[in-house]
Amino acid sequence: MLKKVTLAAAIAATAVAITGCQEEAKTVGIDPSKHTDALFAVMNADRTNYTKLIVGRLGPKGADAVLPVEHWKDVSNGVPLPAQMFRAGYEAVSEVTDDFTYSLQSIWPINSQNAPRTPMEKEGLEYVAKNLGKNFYGTETLGGKDYFTAVYADVASVKACVSCHNGHKDSPKTDFKMGDVMGGVVIRVPLGG
């Protein structure tokens, strides 16, 4: 009798353990591309708003109260250019999390450090430049870690962006037009633990 009770208890315990394990194995999450799409939506909205609501209203063409300029720290009423504001956002984010990283890059960068550095960045930037309206997604290994990498087209939507890039002495491309893809936003999310 004792043997039967012990066996029954063991089976019950095993069943509970297995059920429990199955529940633990269930994971809840979202597709990495949806995650990066959402991040990009916020980044893009913030940059557009900065460009139109701050620089547009208070800058040279608006109230003339601020001067968006590359070396803005050296100018008393200087404020960052939209692309620099975007980078400042990344730098601030990098101080609080490494769960994702992002950068603004281009095949035709003013600062050569913003040219693609990894094969996937190059592939992604070329893809979004050739396939208007489409995003690029892939995975790559950097420094021994796997990353989900998404690239989103950066389309010229404000005349000031086009004229500045076309007129800058460091720009390798000087015939940008409104609506052209000028570069891309690269977002990376580390995969695994």
Add this chain to the structure above:
Amino acid sequence: MSRKVVIWLVWLALCFGLAGMLGYEMFVQEQKPNFVIGDATHGHHQIELSCDTCHTSPFGGEEVIHDACLGCHQEELKSAHDSHPIKKFTDPRNADRLEKINAVSCVTCHGEHKQDRTFAMGVTLPDDFCYECHADIAENRPSHEGMGFETCASAGCHNYHDNRALYEDFLLANSEGDKVKAVAMVLERTGTDALERKEALTINDADAKSASPEHLKEWAASIHADAGVNCTSCHEPQGQPWQDDPGLAACNSCHENEEKGFLLGKHGMKLAEGLGKMSPATGRQIFHDDADLTGLDCSSCHDAHNPAPQIAAVEACTSCHNDIHTQNYATSPHADLWKKEQSGELPEGSGVSCATCHMPREVHKEFGEEVVRVQHNQSMNLRPNEKMIRTVCMSCHSLAFSLDALADPALIESNFNGLPAQHIPSIEMVLKRDAR
């Protein structure tokens, strides 16, 4: 007792004695001279006995020391508009670069206790380290073709952290100018005006219970009496009993910013770490044999009863420092201007003292207002010397002349008696590029 047992007992006693002595030093004593693994650099030798200033935790590696570096140097890097901040390298796209040079950690480039491998600016990497990331620089800047990577930071052209006076657009914007400007003046101080000034006091108002007539006379003629600062304001700080030598506590209630700079700089960093006052006896510079060895605090340079900044600006420095640059000051064009200012021949602000260059007046923004204060942390503009260009040299000289002068070690040693022997072509290179 056999001889063998005696030897063993002696041996054990010696071992326990040594272990006790080292253990006491390690765990009880604040200063740990026997655990210093090698001389510290010129920047840190004063605090090398305070191990836990940098090694803040016994359980941690490079990252612990890196955090300690930032604890003291972060503000400086921020104000220098650091060209290579850590956040520039944290993106995984730089993983391959970090494998070559781990640029997210200060100690990758600035190792300590390695005197035999420490180069200019306390750098312990080979001086061509720029190559690792900028090997293709000549593709974007053909003018750089053939230049050695060991010359990037040694020829007056670039610095790793502070390029405020060296970046291309600044060179372009300041490409013109005379060697000496038509109006060559330093900024007028405003910092003390911001302090709450009370009604001026006379010798009859002195509230010291006992003081020598000489002290009282000096005080009554001083700026402190003029600003309404009475004897007890300093000698009975925060309501404490009378102190003959109240030290920093007497000064920092009004001169907080100056004290902060002093404690971060070479004169006060030792005191800040609880290792006593810095004195020429423990310094690595060349000092007079008869220099005052009592140790530095505010009153070493500023006599509280006669705090005329003129004394602190030259005489206080030359009373200790005796290197060739200092020796040559007296006969330099800068000193000539200083003497003329002191005699009233030239207006205030047109002379150049030691402090004019090494403790410059800086503009700070406070609550929307510009305030000019003296920077008491010499490290803020000492090395690399291009740090001086904007805050010091360009008050009186053109950018081109400043670049040339600071890149000429012999001219610096002569205390600028003469003209630069070489020319730094940065501005011409920028102009040529801009003209295309």
